[in-house]
Amino acid sequence: MGLRSRKYIGLAGTILLIGALAAVAAPSARASCQLQSAGNQIKHVVYITFDNVHLRRDDPNVPSDLEQMPHLLNFILENGTISGNHHTPLISHTAHDILSTLTGVYGDRMGNPVANSYGFFRADGSVGFQTSFTYWTSVAGDGKPNMLGTDGKTFPAPWVPFTRAGCDFGAFSTANIEFETLPGDVRTVFGVGSPEDVSVSAALALPNTPANQAARTAPNTDFLGIAVHCAQGSPLCAGPNGRPDQLPDEPGGYAGFNALYGNVNVAPVICQGASTVACDGSGHVKDVFGTTVIADAFGHPGFPSTFDPTAAESLGYAAAMLEKGIPVVYLYISDVHDLNSKALDANNRLPPAHAFGPGEAGYVAQLQGYDAAFAAFFARLAADGITKDNTLFVVVPDENDHFVGSQPVPVGCDGVHVPCTYAFASEIAATLNRLLITQRGNATTFSVHNDDAPTVYINGNPAPAAAVTRTMEHDLDALIATNPITGNVDKLSVFLADQAEMKVLHMITASPARTPTMTMFGDENYFFSNGSATNCAVAPACVSVSVAPASTFAWNHGDVQEDITRTWMAMVGPGVRHQGRDDRVFSDHADVRPTLIALVGLKDAYVHEGRVLAEKLDDHALPSGIRAHTEDFVKLAQVFKQLNAPLGSVGRNSLVFANRSITSDDTTYSKYVAAISAIATSRDALASEIKTVLNAAAFADQPVRDHGEDGLGARARRIIDQVEDLANGRDHDDHRDGDGHDD
Numbered sequence: 001m002g003l004r005s006r007k008y009i010g011l012a013g014t015i016l017l018i019g020a021l022a023a024v025a026a027p028s029a030r031a032s033c034q035l036q037s038a039g040n041q042i043k044h045v046v047y048i049t050f051d052n053v054h055l056r057r058d059d060p061n062v063p064s065d066l067e068q069m070p071h072l073l074n075f076i077l078e079n080g081t082i083s084g085n086h087h088t089p090l091i092s093h094t095a096h097d098i099l100s101t102l103t104g105v106y107g108d109r110m111g112n113p114v115a116n117s118y119g120f121f122r123a124d125g126s127v128g129f130q131t132s133f134t135y136w137t138s139v140a141g142d143g144k145p146n147m148l149g150t151d152g153k154t155f156p157a158p159w160v161p162f163t164r165a166g167c168d169f170g171a172f173s174t175a176n177i178e179f180e181t182l183p184g185d186v187r188t189v190f191g192v193g194s195p196e197d198v199s200v201s202a203a204l205a206l207p208n209t210p211a212n213q214a215a216r217t218a219p220n221t222d223f224l225g226i227a228v229h230c231a232q233g234s235p236l237c238a239g240p241n242g243r244p245d246q247l248p249d250e251p252g253g254y255a256g257f258n259a260l261y262g263n264v265n266v267a268p269v270i271c272q273g274a275s276t277v278a279c280d281g282s283g284h285v286k287d288v289f290g291t292t293v294i295a296d297a298f299g300h301p302g303f304p305s306t307f308d309p310t311a312a313e314s315l316g317y318a319a320a321m322l323e324k325g326i327p328v329v330y331l332y333i334s335d336v337h338d339l340n341s342k343a344l345d346a347n348n349r350l351p352p353a354h355a356f357g358p359g360e361a362g363y364v365a366q367l368q369g370y371d372a373a374f375a376a377f378f379a380r381l382a383a384d385g386i387t388k389d390n391t392l393f394v395v396v397p398d399e400n401d402h403f404v405g406s407q408p409v410p411v412g413c414d415g416v417h418v419p420c421t422y423a424f425a426s427e428i429a430a431t432l433n434r435l436l437i438t439q440r441g442n443a444t445t446f447s448v449h450n451d452d453a454p455t456v457y458i459n460g461n462p463a464p465a466a467a468v469t470r471t472m473e474h475d476l477d478a479l480i481a482t483n484p485i486t487g488n489v490d491k492l493s494v495f496l497a498d499q500a501e502m503k504v505l506h507m508i509t510a511s512p513a514r515t516p517t518m519t520m521f522g523d524e525n526y527f528f529s530n531g532s533a534t535n536c537a538v539a540p541a542c543v544s545v546s547v548a549p550a551s552t553f554a555w556n557h558g559d560v561q562e563d564i565t566r567t568w569m570a571m572v573g574p575g576v577r578h579q580g581r582d583d584r585v586f587s588d589h590a591d592v593r594p595t596l597i598a599l600v601g602l603k604d605a606y607v608h609e610g611r612v613l614a615e616k617l618d619d620h621a622l623p624s625g626i627r628a629h630t631e632d633f634v635k636l637a638q639v640f641k642q643l644n645a646p647l648g649s650v651g652r653n654s655l656v657f658a659n660r661s662i663t664s665d666d667t668t669y670s671k672y673v674a675a676i677s678a679i680a681t682s683r684d685a686l687a688s689e690i691k692t693v694l695n696a697a698a699f700a701d702q703p704v705r706d707h708g709e710d711g712l713g714a715r716a717r718r719i720i721d722q723v724e725d726l727a728n729g730r731d732h733d734d735h736r737d738g739d740g741h742d743d
Contacts, residue, residue, distance in 0.1 A: 033167035033231070033327045036601025038621040041574035043390040045162075045328040045600060046318065046381075049098055049174055050397040051308075052335040052555060055084050055568040058403050062359040062415045065336060066568075068367035071375040076395070079388045080572030081579040081616050087588040088399045090505050090646040091115070091453045091519070092565045093558040095132035097398040097589055098175040098332075099147075102158040104593030104608035106506035106646065110155040111140075111148030111514070113507040114455050119447055120513040125460035127447040133180040133307075137247060138188045142513040145249070147176065150510050153249035158593070159229040160250060161602040162328045163257055168236055169229040170321035173309050173332035178227035179262060180307075182219055189243065189261060196223070213344075214298035221295070221302035223262035225309075226317065228269070228326060232256050236326070241265040251605040263302030270324040277380070278320040287316035288376045297342045304342070308334040311373035319380050336366045337403075337555055355554035357405050357422040359415025392573035392599055396592055400567040401557035402452075402524045404428060406485055424485050425554040426546040427452075430492065431531040432479075435543075438536040440475040444468055446517070450529040451558040455516035462517065464498050464673070469517055470666065473498070476520050477663045483525065484545045492528075494659075495521040495560060500676045501658035504683065505646045506609075518662075521560040521655075527553065560655070565647055575599050575621025585615045586638070588645045598623050598698050607695045609644065611637040625697035625704075632704040633697050636690060636713050643716040644687040650720055653727035654679070660729075675726065683719055690716065 035042050054065045066073045076082045088097045089106045095115035096107050107113025115132040120142040122128055130141040136157050140146040149155040159169040159177060171177045179185040183200045190196040200219040206212040229245055230237035237245075237258035245259035260266045263285070271279035277290035284293040284301035287310075294313045296305040304313055311333050318331045339354045339362050356363035381387065404427045408420035432454065436442040448454040456476075462469050479492040497519045502508055508515055522528055536542035546552065557564050569592060576599070590610030597604055598612045599621060614626050614634055626633045642649040654676060661672030690712050696702035706712050 034165045035167065035327075036165070037392075037599060038575050038601070038618075041390060042392045042600050043327060044322065044386055045392045045394070045596070046322070046386075047174075047328075047330040047596070048393070048395045049101070049330070049332045050335070050395065051094065051333065052337070052399060052401045052557065053333070053397050054400055055082070056400070056563075057358075059358040059408060059420075061412055062408075062420065065367060068364065068416070069371040069374060071371050071378065072395075075374070075378060075388075075393075076570045076572055077580045079578065080393070080570060080576045082568060082570040082581050083583055083585060083587060083616075084566070084568045084581065085583040085586055086396075086567050086569040087586070087645065087647045088565045088567060089113070089589055090507065090560060090565070090651070091451065091455075091521075091558050092399045092560070093451070094398045095175050099132075100589040101396050101398075101592040102175070102177070102330075103155060104590050104597075104604070104610045105155075105606075106590060106609050108503075108506040108508055109150055109609060111144075111146060111509050111511070113502075113505075113509065114449055114514075114516065114519075117449060118514055119449055119455060119457040119516060120511070121457065121461040122513075127457040127459060129447075129449070131181060133175060135179050135181075135185040135188050136176050137249075138184060140511075142511050144511050148510050149249075152510055154247070156250060156605050157229075157247055159328075160247070160254065161597060161604060163229055163231045163245075165602055166231045167328050168231055168234050168326045170318070170326040170329040171227045171229070172314055172317045172321075172330070173225045173303070173307055174330045175332070177229075177330065179224050182223060186223060189246070214300065217296055217298055217305055218300050220305040221300045222264040223303075224305060225303035225307060226261075226263045226266050228260040228266055228321070230258050230260070234258070236260065236269055236324070239269065241269055267302065270320050270326075274320060274323065278316075278323055285317050285320045287312040288319055288373050288380065289316070297344055307332075308338075310334065311370040312376075315373050315377040319377060322381065322386055323384055333370075335401075335555070336370055337363055339366070353552050355425050355551045357403060357408060357420060357425040357554065359408060359413055359420030360422070360425075361415075361419040364415045364419070388572050389574065392576070392596070393571065394592065394596055395570040396589070397567050397569075399557045400564050401555040402559075402561065402563050404485070404525045404554050404556055424545055424547065424551070426551040427527045427553045427556050428481075428484060428525050429544050430481060430526045430528050431536075431542045432476075432528045433530040434532075434534060434536050435479050435481070435492075436472075436475055437533065438542065439479055442471065442475045443533060444472055446472070446530075448528060448530050449516075450527070452524060452527055452556040452564075453519060453521045453559040454528040455519045458517045464500065464517075465666075465670070469498075470669070473518060473662050476518075481526070481543045484543060485525075490523050490525070492523050492526060493520050494523060495655050496659050496662045497521065497655060498658065498662055498673075500673050500680065501654060501662075503680045504654045504658075504676065505651055524556055524559050524561045524564060527556060560647075571595075571616060573599075575618050577616055577618055579616065582616075585613065586641055586645075586648070587613055588641070588647060590645070591641075594695075594698060598626075603699045607691050609691065611640060611691070611694045612698045623698050623701070625699075625701040628703035629697075629705060632706055633694070636704050636706045637694055639713045639716045639720070640687070640690045640694065642720055643683060643690070650679075650683060650723045653723045656727040657723065679719065679723060686712070686715055686719065 057064045093115040112132045117131045145154040147155045162169045242258040245257040247254040271283040295301045314331045314333045318329045405425040406423045413420040445459040447457045594608040595613045
């Protein structure tokens with residue numbers, strides 16, 4: 001991400017900003033929004049997705065990202081709840097993680113468990129790749145919807161309950177709810193050969209020369225990353241900028257709704273009659289400070305075009321939407337540990353990102369800019385009457401990530417008072433196919449989704465028990481590398497998951513073509529890809545690291561390790577308990593959606609994979625079906641997460657059992673497949689029963705009553721114990737005491 005120079009807004013500056021905003025409050029054009037929260041207190045929803053912004057300290061001496069953003073952290077601690085015991089699904093990566101929070105289901109039910117792209121087998125056994133980032137209704141390379149539900153149709157869209165309730169829904173840079181790729185998404189919505197398609201395609205077809213960069217970038221700035229999905233009859237979408245919001249697979253139909261797509265259509269509407277803080281005189285949206293028009297690197301107003309918006313940009317556009325009367329706004333803010341400069345190089349192109357280590361001066365400066373942006377955002381909303389008393393704020397990072405680098409210098413530096421520097425701040429690049437040729441003599445043709453946890457697609461799509469598959473598994477398990485930073489010899493594979501285990505981890509979709517041959521959860525310091533099929537004695541090196549200042553990537557995610565998969569979530573607003581920091585409750589991304597929807601009193605047209613986090617809500621705000629028997633609901637919900645979540649007990653222990661069996665002999669592997677397949681079948685059937693009961697309590701006023709040895713919770717604990725025994729190499733028996741645990 002890039003950060004232009006900002007002047008820090010202290011207390012005095014905040015007061016002046018409030019006064020200025022109060023004097024120029026913008027008129028609004030709003031639909032009749034009918035949220036149904038407890039006491040009808042929630043009038044707005046502000047949903048913030050961070051990219052890899054950390055609650056935990058990456059270095060014990062350096063304050064965490066949130067500690068260096070006190071305006072945001074204190075707002076949460078003083079007015080709501082934040083949990084550091086929150087988890088991603090698997091694999092833990094941007095698109096998959098965001099889509100799980102948007103939908104409340106894992107990748108197996110919405111088509112994207114491998115992100116930010118995924119492989120698929122063609123009919124001839126060759127492998128293609130599809131980006132996960134496309135507009136909600138797009139079709140993927142395998143001929144099925146990218147957002148693929150278990151019924152083979154496009155999964156229900158997250159804005160629908162809001163727009164059906166009469167609430168306009170704004171989106172800025174949040175995965176797949178606005179345009180992500182061109183010209184594909186323009187064609188999906190406007191049609192092939194439409195005027196929009198013709199103009200966008202013509203610009204993108206220009207020769208890729210420095211002189212053409214501004215023209216080639218302009219369509220991204222105009223159309224990507226920004227949308228407003230309108231309620232029926234909303235004046236915002238009634239004019240010439242509005243287009244039909246088509247969701248042909250939406251349960252119950254979705255006719256008569258319009259949307260605004262891209263800044264070229266959104267800005268003219270939200271800037272009409274807006275304050276001079278929100279927009280300039282030419283109808284261009286400003287950043288949150290009201291000082292700079294949001295634009296691309298060439299100065300063309302609109303979306304920054306690289307999907308790495310700063311806090312000032314995202315919060316500024318969100319504030320303009322809210323001030324226009326859009327009551328529900330979802331936004332995404334880029335990470336702070338990468339400097340994506342927006343200053344063009346000599347070739348009129350954006351230079352590559354530069355990766356910072358914890359406590360580096362540039363990292364700290366960007367955090368100061370983010371903190372100032374949140375100070376301005378809260379002040380601006382307060383001047384508009386949008387506060388914690390009438391607004392639900394939800395903040396969730398997509399995932400955590402793991403820093404790869406040398407030790408900081410000087411020893412004990414904290415970044416804030418003494419800047420840190422690093423000899424190395426770079427992930428370790430490892431070329432998987434060349435390592436296999438060199439170390440194992442394995443020249444099998446395969447593709448990988450490049451990642452810290454690469455998914456492997458062997459050409460021809462062989463069966464799990466085929467000799468080529470089993471050989472590949474053993475050879476991946478045997479790979480080693482000398483770490484160029486530490487000098488240690490590292491084992492590259494930490495866990496292997498075959499297709500049977502991937503089913504337990506919710507990684508098998510309704511499209512068999514998308515199912516990888518296997519997944520290798522790797523050493524978290526390495527990033528794996530394929531190269532030319534040559535021995536490692538041939539340049540370039542099979543294992544390498546970048547040297548500062550050329551380091552472009554130093555923060556790994558996508559894997560299974562706790563510092564990647566354990567992240568945080570926060571809520572502030574009516575109905576949210578004032579808990580401050582409370583890490584007692586295990587939760588994951590699938591729980592965010594049902595909790596939010598329950599708080600605002602709406603319903604989705606499907607049963608979530610997550611559950612309402614009742615422990616985080618005030619009693620009066622609980623749905624009546626939960627409030628009637630809260631203790632029973634909570635007990636069942638907590639054991640359900642350990643049964644069903646990819647990083648719950650069953651998920652973690654099954655991966656241990658799977659890896660040990662996959663890397664063993666074929667007889668052991670065969671026994672494992674029979675055992676884990678039976679467990680997956682039993683788990684899925686029981687999870688379906690439990691989530692139906694939890695959903696009915698949250699959204700159909702049917703309280704949970706679950707007692708006794710044959711109750712749902714007791715049955716879940718028996719499966720949990722069984723998988724734990726298998727992970728620990730014990731023969732499992734079901735002679736347990738009454739609560740399903742050993743005496």
